[in-house]
Amino acid sequence: MDSQTHQNPPLPTSQTPPEPTTRQPMSGFSATVVGKLKNNLIFRSKWAELNGAMGDLGTYIPIVLALTLAKDLNLGTTLIFTGFYNIVTGAIYGVPMPVQPMKSIAAVAISNPDFGIPEVMAAGILTAAILFLLGVTGLMQLVYKFIPLSVVRGIQLAQGLSFAMTAVKYMRNVQDFSKSKSIGQRHWLGLDGLVLALICAIFIIIVNGAGDDEIVRESDLGDQERSGKRRKLRKIVASLPSAFIIFLLGVVLAIIRGPEVVNGLKFGPSSIEIVKMSKHAWKDGFIKGTIPQLPLSILNSVIAVCKLSSDLFPGRDFSATSVSVTVGVMNLVGCWFGAMPCCHGVGGLAGQYKFGGRSGGCVALLGAAKLGLGLVLGSSLVKFIFGTGIEPVSCRGVGGSLLFAGVELAMCSRDMGSKEESFVMLLCTAVSLVGSSAGLGFLCGMAAHYLLGLRKLGQNA
Helix, strand or coil: HHHHHHHHHHHHHHHHCCCHHHHHHHHHHHHHHHHHHHHHHHCCCCHHHHHHHHHHHHHHHHHHHHHHHHHHCHHHHHHHHHHHHHHHHHHHCCCCCCCCCCHHEEEEEHHCCCCCHHHHHHHHHHHHHHHHHHHHCCCHHHHHHCCCCHHHHHHHHHHHHHHHHHHHHHHEEEEEEECCCEECCCCCCCCHHHHHHHHHHHHHHHHHHHCCCCCHHHHHHHHCCCHHHHHHHHHHHHHHHHHHHHHHHHHHHHHHCHHHHHHCCCCCCCCCCCCCCCCCHHHHHHHHHHHHHHHHCCCCCCHHHHHHHHCCCCCCCHHHHHHHHHHHHHHHHHHCCCCCCCCCCCHHHHHHHHHHCCHHHHHHHHHHHHHHHHCCCCCCHHHHHHHCCCCCCCCCHHHHHHHHHHHHCCCCCCHCCCHHHHHHHHHHHHHHHCCCCCCCCCCCCCCHHHHHHHHHHHHHH
């Protein structure tokens, strides 16, 4: 009896190895991560998320098209990588976090004939490396806490007004995207005329309103409307994917203008090759591309994005560290293969929110579309777009969405609580717009903020 009772206790302990207890936390952790990623991709409203996915195209299409036409950017490779970026960032952040071109690098490439694809990619890699280092060392979060709200609002207001003015230019004038300039005024009538552009803008205003949270308010319509028919009508109108409808309209009209170019489409992805960069390309890329791009990326792609995401999605604040690191990782991978340098643009976030994007599924849907186009059609897509003429798409799909995205972003700056804050914000905005430099506007705004602070200290002394 003693031996049996003495032998029985060790058996359970010896048959209960430590592996399950060590594996359980790991499996629980992985299950939690997978569950969170899936939850981040769930649509809040199917039509609204589809519509929101179109809100980022106002800045994406013109710049990608311009680089493709002017510098022979590999469109297929860019679509594949940026599509993958969209899916990953949507799953990580759970909000419509945009993937936009690095605008300063693109502007230098389009305007400078000696700044080719190797220089573009070198500039993107070097910018990404600096952002990555600022993120992993925690310095970016320090910068985020250091910059006052009034300066951030000034940058947002300048970017929003810049987008809106660019959109009006797209709608009023015919664009040569290969040279990034206007080549004449549009006619009032026709498939790409001003009348049709105005009708599309009116349609967006009727459906989307002034940018209030119409999706959330759908459940409250019963208390606001007396008639059941009016209630149903408002629900139908509010649920229309306006940006998506207008973009499809532009594509259809483009095909009508030149149906023969459909025959130029070729199935299959573009060949992906590593870009060879000489020492001269690295040097020029850093001096002409990275230096002017870096302030814009820090301010507009990290600082302003973090602030706007906390404004639009309370409780879902993202650290400047994580946003800086994701921008760095994207370009440290894709630029080696010729994918356009990308970042998280605050204008894209405002645009996608404006048109109904509320979850990571919004940008993941856009990413899946880009990925599919890149894999199925590759770079032959640019012949289709350029051959039919991008004008119907730019006039309504691009111009209209960019206009309202810019207005939505600019409206975020209406929360200044004092005259001093408004002064700093407007000074920062004015310098940024006139000098076309967010970095110069930032320096002036910071100087004004601290000079006003010193003046207050002098008065209180």
